[in-house]
Amino acid sequence: MKKMLIVTLIVSAVFVSACGTKKLSYTAGTYEATVRGHNADITVSVTFDNSAIKDIVVTDAHETKRVGEVALNEMPGKIIAAQGLGVDAVAGATITSAAIKAAVAACAKQAGADPEALYKIAPAAEKAKDETYEYDVVVVGGGIAGMMAAAKAHEQGANVALIEKEGLLGGSSVNTSGVWQGNPDNSDDAKELWIKAWLNSQNEVTAVGFPKEEMIRATADISYDSISFLKNIGLNYTVRHQIGLDKTALNTAGGSKASGSIASTTYVIPDVQDTKRGWKICEVLNDYLVKENIAVFLNTPGTKLLMNGDGSVAGVVSETKRGMKTFKAKAVILCTGGYHQNEAMMKKYMPISAGNYSASAIGNTGDAITMGEAVGAQVYDNQVVFGGYFVFNPRDVYRGGYAYSDTIPNTLYVSKYGDRRFKEDGHAYSATAMYNIYGEPTFVWDIIDSDAIASIAIRTDMYTIGADEILANKNGLYEVYKTDTLAELAEKIGVIPTLFLKTVEHYNDLCDRGVDSDWGKSPQLLEKIDKGPFYAIKGYSCDRSTVGGIVTNVNSEVVSQNGAVIPGLYAAGDASNRAFYGGAYLGASGLTVASTRGYMSGRNAAQYALRK
Numbered sequence: 001m002k003k004m005l006i007v008t009l010i011v012s013a014v015f016v017s018a019c020g021t022k023k024l025s026y027t028a029g030t031y032e033a034t035v036r037g038h039n040a041d042i043t044v045s046v047t048f049d050n051s052a053i054k055d056i057v058v059t060d061a062h063e064t065k066r067v068g069e070v071a072l073n074e075m076p077g078k079i080i081a082a083q084g085l086g087v088d089a090v091a092g093a094t095i096t097s098a099a100i101k102a103a104v105a106a107c108a109k110q111a112g113a114d115p116e117a118l119y120k121i122a123p124a125a126e127k128a129k130d131e132t133y134e135y136d137v138v139v140v141g142g143g144i145a146g147m148m149a150a151a152k153a154h155e156q157g158a159n160v161a162l163i164e165k166e167g168l169l170g171g172s173s174v175n176t177s178g179v180w181q182g183n184p185d186n187s188d189d190a191k192e193l194w195i196k197a198w199l200n201s202q203n204e205v206t207a208v209g210f211p212k213e214e215m216i217r218a219t220a221d222i223s224y225d226s227i228s229f230l231k232n233i234g235l236n237y238t239v240r241h242q243i244g245l246d247k248t249a250l251n252t253a254g255g256s257k258a259s260g261s262i263a264s265t266t267y268v269i270p271d272v273q274d275t276k277r278g279w280k281i282c283e284v285l286n287d288y289l290v291k292e293n294i295a296v297f298l299n300t301p302g303t304k305l306l307m308n309g310d311g312s313v314a315g316v317v318s319e320t321k322r323g324m325k326t327f328k329a330k331a332v333i334l335c336t337g338g339y340h341q342n343e344a345m346m347k348k349y350m351p352i353s354a355g356n357y358s359a360s361a362i363g364n365t366g367d368a369i370t371m372g373e374a375v376g377a378q379v380y381d382n383q384v385v386f387g388g389y390f391v392f393n394p395r396d397v398y399r400g401g402y403a404y405s406d407t408i409p410n411t412l413y414v415s416k417y418g419d420r421r422f423k424e425d426g427h428a429y430s431a432t433a434m435y436n437i438y439g440e441p442t443f444v445w446d447i448i449d450s451d452a453i454a455s456i457a458i459r460t461d462m463y464t465i466g467a468d469e470i471l472a473n474k475n476g477l478y479e480v481y482k483t484d485t486l487a488e489l490a491e492k493i494g495v496i497p498t499l500f501l502k503t504v505e506h507y508n509d510l511c512d513r514g515v516d517s518d519w520g521k522s523p524q525l526l527e528k529i530d531k532g533p534f535y536a537i538k539g540y541s542c543d544r545s546t547v548g549g550i551v552t553n554v555n556s557e558v559v560s561q562n563g564a565v566i567p568g569l570y571a572a573g574d575a576s577n578r579a580f581y582g583g584a585y586l587g588a589s590g591l592t593v594a595s596t597r598g599y600m601s602g603r604n605a606a607q608y609a610l611r612k
């Protein structure tokens with residue numbers, strides 16, 4: 001075996017080709033490698049002849065739809081064209097891109113080449129160039145708000161471009177469960193009920209001056225139109241009623257107890273079986289943009305707004321190392337999402353949550369705030385962060401794994417001290433909000449006994465990780481402990497032993513009585529923690545997204561620091577969502593705000609631009 005390796009290494013010597021580019025030599029053949037992707041293992045098969053990479057085929061992968069999937073499709077072609085691994089990752093899907101490179105490197109090594117040398121081979125750098133374009137409306141950001149805005153502005157007759165800073169469209173929207181709210185039959189009664197339910201939902205965790213009823217009302221007014229628009233362009237959905245925030249945990253944290261959920265009409269996409277249907281909405285919108293030839297510029301971050309002398313918007317600039325693209329436009333719509341991925345901004349607006357794991361898309365860096373403030377836009381001085389999930393593997397926080405799941409409901413969750421702070425079958429939003437309310441965005445321990453352990457699993461739309469795999473912890477992704485006694489477990493996980501043992505004893509007592517008088521967990525999920533060996537898995541608290549951004553009015557126009565609108569400047573979605581909430585998230589409202597305000601801003605911006 002060793003001998004063979006030496007022989008192959010000699011064969012793999014680097015040679016310099018006639019044109020001066022370094023090329024590698026390979027032992028011709030097809031090789032296979034399996035590497036860790038973003039969500040799970042990826043297997044890649046690579047065919048080499050003596051001097052070139054001829055083919056790269058991804059034979060097994062479970063990456064996120066319309067995210068990692070884009071890298072799976074694009075990276076092989078890029079690597080073959082460059083004959084090297086010094087190619088750029090697909091921005092927005094860097095982990096999957098890196099995994100493909102790692103797999104090709106592993107295959108190259110099997111073929112006798114030096115992977116390090118392969119990483120150094122890059123396509124010739126393109127010369128930076130400046131370009132100028134002219135449109136009626138330019139939309140900045142390609143999540144649901146941006147795609148809706150572009151689609152609607154185009155439908156109104158405007159000449160539209162959408163610029164997106166990542167290498168793919170979708171933002172946070174692509175990763176949602178694809179459930180959103182609306183007015184089902186355009187009736188006034190349904191609308192009023194919906195507005196009332198929305199406002200009621202915000203009474204539980206209040207914030208002075210928020211939400212703004214007129215903004216919710218304006219959104220409800222066009223909800224039916226915006227949903228009909230989605231239907232007309234090909235989105236298949238069904239109506240599902242009664243979904244909302246589980247309020248039990250939040251209320252208890254606030255001092256009083258109540259339970260129940262908020263009734264509202266919600267829509268769901270039926271023909272997609274997984275739990276993340278958001279990609280389907282993005283796909284339908286994306287297909288519409290393609291079909292209608294709407295200009296989409298990927299890898300094109302909006303960096304600066306252009307203004308006319310009269311204070312109206314004149315366009316937007318995208319300045320990168322590849323050069324400067326100037327988009328002259330009569331109207332610009334900022335749909336850049338929230339800012340949870342911008343640590344400096346988090347420290348400024350939400351210091352308590354700065355440094356938390358984030359489930360927001362990597363592009364959510366608050367660029368609407370940066371660009372808007374630079375031209376005098378008003379920024380909400382009261383901003384909020386919504387908690388979201390517990391994850392066993394913080395690597396899965398961003399787009400994947402356990403991120404959208406609730407807790408494992410038939411087990412016991414304790415804080416880092418050892419006390420129980422929420423019901424395990426409550427919504428994960430409430431559970432993480434609970435930790436944030438305590439001023440400790442932190443982790444929890446999931447306590448499991450040997451009766452329950454076999455049933456635990458991390459379930460995603462693409463794959464399931466069962467108990468065996470979690471406990472084996474092959475890739476060191478989880479923090480898992482197993483002990484014979486609860487006292488030993490307490491010591492291992494660092495909780496206060498007396499408090500922890502009391503918590504378990506009390507919890508077991510509730511199980512015996514069949515009533516969770518502390519938090520109201522369903523009786524059938526009250527399973528005692530009494531059969532060793534005992535297990536603890538660390539779950540990390542992870543925020544979902546930010547609520548704030550720049551101030552807009554009922555027409556989605558951006559408001560300046562002096563209270564007047566900035567003519568031609570609009571914003572929609574998480575870039576300007578503060579007005580819709582007090583201090584609590586309302587289940588399935590993010591997409592509602594993004595899609596409806598996107599629709600509204602596209603319509604209004606187009607009408608403004610065409611009048612100008």
Ligand SMILES: Cc1cc2nc3c(=O)[nH]c(=O)nc-3n(C[C@H](O)[C@H](O)[C@H](O)COP(=O)(O)OP(=O)(O)OC[C@H]3O[C@@H](n4cnc5c(N)ncnc54)[C@H](O)[C@@H]3O)c2cc1C
Pocket residue numbers: 140141142143144145146163164165166168169170171172173174175176177178179180300301302303335336337338359360361362363364365366367368403404544545572573574575587588589590591592594
């Ligand atoms: C994990 C998760 C699950 C969720 N589930 C649900 C759900 O089931 N239902 C629901 O209603 N809501 C849900 N939400 C909330 C919902 O995702 C958001 O409210 C909504 O998607 C926001 O859409 P958006 O278009 O404003 O932002 P995004 O979808 O984040 O899009 C913003 C886009 O702008 C791009 N961008 C940023 N800066 C620039 C720039 N300078 N130039 C160009 N482009 C830029 C970003 O790259 C991104 O593509 C969820 C959120 C998360 C994080």
